[in-house]
Amino acid sequence: MRETATPLAAWGATAAVLAGALWMLIDVLWRGAPGLSMGFLLEAPRDAGRAGGVAPILLSTIWILAVALAAALPLGLATAIWLSESTLQRPRLQRAVRLSLDMLAGVPSIVFGLFGNAVFAVALGMGLSILSGGLTLACMALPIIIRTAEEGLRALPPELRLQAAALGLRRSRIVLGLLLPAALPALLAGTLLGIGRALAETAALIFTSGYVDRAPQSWLDSGRALSVHIYDLSMNVPGGEHNAYTAALVLMALIVAINAATQAAARHWRRALSWQDPAAGDR
Amino acid sequence: MFRWNSDRALAAVTGLAARLAAVIVLLIIGFVILQSVPALQELGPVRFFTDDGWYPTGEVAARGYNLAPMVVATVLCAVGALLLAAPLGLLVAVWLTEYAPAALGRPVEALVGLMAGVPSVVYGLWGLVTLVPLIAAWQPPGASLLSGILVLFLMVLPTVILATVAALRAVTPEWRMAAAALGMGPTGALWRVVVPAARGGIRGALVLALARAIGETMAVLMVTGNVVRMPDSLFDPVRTLTANIALELAYAVDLHRSALFVGGLLLAALVAALVLAAERPREARRHA
Known part of the structure; x- marks a missing residue:
């Protein structure tokens, strides 16, 4: 009896979950595809977004991502190097840094929004702007970037370090000239993960980068991210659902593309590791 | 004598970055607490659970939180x-x-x-x-x-x-x-x-x-x-x-x-x- 009940329940549950997931994905495709055209990507929104496209919104999204990466990448890479380089290490401080990064990863996105609004927009006087939004997203993406970069650096075969040290290279040369380039695909995968997370974010952006749907002229201008555009069209603009769905389809396509690129980077990384260390290929 | 070299610089820069990254979560908690203080002081923590309802705007006497x-x-x-x-x-x-x-x-x-x-x-x-x-x-x-x-x-x-x-x-x-x-x-x-x-x-x-x-x-x-x-x-x-x-x-x-x-x-x-x-x-x- 039990020998058939478990597989039956497992197949049933999977079928149900599959049906739900496909329902949602096909719904977005079905309702979003009719509005999709070159014009949608190249035109400005008209009539509060009911008509026209998303060109300035894509531009704002790219600006916000660029600010977020410019802030999070150097800080994240340096932190990952500090965490992975054994002789720079101070165990208790390292544990504290790790704990605090884990906590950061668990902070709800709306709390990042509160923080970004209070600090970047108000206290530091940046207002609702690309800069405020980008910096808020940088804080959110930091734990992801650090974790994948650190794992990448640690996964390098130890011989690489030892051989370089035997050649008399300085630690800084080993890290910057050898280890970082060798771990590049892993660093790239981490960066892409961070971008994916930032692209999907809405709640942290409403009160930091704001709602303005014109193309930004500077990074102190407010700019509406694609996700915020979807929210605004579906909740605040009667009759905006069609373009909300089309914008959702564009966002999903971007995220699928980034996921694919992440996986390609990770595959390349595993192959690079197995070339350096044949045993790593089996792992 | 303190001698500046690239190894020291690397340790200093990455150490600073790690401390900065670690401080962010404390800043977040700190700022949210700081911004909550006026309401917690003026209203007291109890009113957030005992007031008649959530009416944070309008007539001051009729406000509820x-x-x-x-x-x-x-x-x-x-x-x-x-x-x-x-x-x-x-x-x-x-x-x-x-x-x-x-x-x-x-x-x-x-x-x-x-x-x-x-x-x-x-x-x-x-x-x-x-x-x-x-x-x-x-x-x-x-x-x-x-x-x-x-x-x-x-x-x-x-x-x-x-x-x-x-x-x-x-x-x-x-x-x-x-x-x-x-x-x-x-x-x-x-x-x-x-x-x-x-x-x-x-x-x-x-x-x-x-x-x-x-x-x-x-x-x-x-x-x-x-x-x-x-x-x-x-x-x-x-x-x-x-x-x-x-x-x-x-x-x-x-x-x-x-x-x-x-x-x-x-x-x-x-x-x-x-x-x-x-x-x-x-x-x-x-x-x-």
């Missing part, structure tokens, strides 16, 4: 979603690790991975346009606690499945062989050996999912109707703590703004309490 209905809504939405996601997620994970034919397992796992990456605002859009009208046709008004639970359930399910699959795959094959040697069938080995051995990882998956559900804003905001009230049934509209902040921060000033930060503080405290509660029993058992 009760967050309790929103705390209840937040907890009900998250727990409801998890009650659905836990058993279903475990079964799908079991299917993926035990029963899935290779040709089917890979695409399904890829699909689950894709669902994990779908932005919450897209879940919200789907819920708002597709799910809510369906519920409304059955039990008006549609935007309700139930729609919030269902959308959150679908949202956290991929998290539960992927983390549970990882936990089940981490169980060493020797345990299965030992179970088989003891005369257990595959199903018996699964439920009495493999799943219990993966217990820690599964618990971690559920805690992660519950924390995400509590902290989720957009999907819930778009489908629950956002009426501040204690729900009497699954079909009543509710407003969660996260939705309250997202709806009102744009125009809130003074005490109202500060009260919203108190809501944020409460939210962070809920998530922290959950993570701590999940850590405690494991620690206790390790020391026993």
Whole structure:
């Protein structure tokens, strides 16, 4: 009896979950595809977004991502190097840094929004702007970037370090000239993960980068991210659902593309590791 | 004599970066507390649970700051979603690790991975346009606690499945062989050996999912109707703590703004309490 009940329940549950997931994905495709055209990507929104496209919104999204990466990448890479380089290490401080990064990863996105609004927009006087939004997203993406970069650096075969040290290279040369380039695909995968997370974010952006749907002229201008555009069209603009769905389809396509690129980077990384260390290929 | 060289510079720069990265979470907690202080001082912490209702604007004498209905809504939405996601997620994970034919397992796992990456605002859009009208046709008004639970359930399910699959795959094959040697069938080995051995990882998956559900804003905001009230049934509209902040921060000033930060503080405290509660029993058992 039990020998058939478990597989039956497992197949049933999977079928149900599959049906739900496909329902949602096909719904977005079905309702979003009719509005999709070159014009949608190249035109400005008209009539509060009911008509026209998303060109300035894509531009704002790219600006916000660029600010977020410019802030999070150097800080994240340096932190990952500090965490992975054994002789720079101070165990208790390292544990504290790790704990605090884990906590950061668990902070709800709306709390990042509160923080970004209070600090970047108000206290530091940046207002609702690309800069405020980008910096808020940088804080959110930091734990992801650090974790994948650190794992990448640690996964390098130890011989690489030892051989370089035997050649008399300085630690800084080993890290910057050898280890970082060798771990590049892993660093790239981490960066892409961070971008994916930032692209999907809405709640942290409403009160930091704001709602303005014109193309930004500077990074102190407010700019509406694609996700915020979807929210605004579906909740605040009667009759905006069609373009909300089309914008959702564009966002999903971007995220699928980034996921694919992440996986390609990770595959390349595993192959690079197995070339350096044949045993790593089996792992 | 202090000699400047590139190794020292590297250690100094990366050490500084690590400290800076570590301080961010403290800054976040600090600023949210700092912004909550005016409301906590002026109103006292008790009024946030005993006031007549949530009327943070208008006539000063008639203002009320009760967050309790929103705390209840937040907890009900998250727990409801998890009650659905836990058993279903475990079964799908079991299917993926035990029963899935290779040709089917890979695409399904890829699909689950894709669902994990779908932005919450897209879940919200789907819920708002597709799910809510369906519920409304059955039990008006549609935007309700139930729609919030269902959308959150679908949202956290991929998290539960992927983390549970990882936990089940981490169980060493020797345990299965030992179970088989003891005369257990595959199903018996699964439920009495493999799943219990993966217990820690599964618990971690559920805690992660519950924390995400509590902290989720957009999907819930778009489908629950956002009426501040204690729900009497699954079909009543509710407003969660996260939705309250997202709806009102744009125009809130003074005490109202500060009260919203108190809501944020409460939210962070809920998530922290959950993570701590999940850590405690494991620690206790390790020391026993």
